[in-house]
Amino acid sequence: PALIAEKLPARLRAGGLRAIEAEDHYLRIHTDAGSDLVLMRMGDACALLDAVPGARVHRSWWVARGAVEGRGRQAGKVVLTLAGG
DSSP: HHHHTTTTTTHHHSEEEEEEEETTTTEEEETTTTEEEEEEOOHHHHHTTTTTTEEETTTEEEHOOOOOOEEEETTTTEEEEEETO
């Protein structure tokens, strides 16, 4: 979404969104072109991602559906493998 993309450096704007990870008061936006931190709340970012295929899989993670390459279990927990590791 444009409101998230405008907060990213230009080199990351062209990359496809893979995931968003909360880190304290910041979000690490993961794209095909790399990742960077932006100042934004997870709830606000998720509201902007309403039309993007993906889901908030944990309180600190949102994952794009197209970025998931696999899933499995480790120690009884579901683990998703994303494109690029």
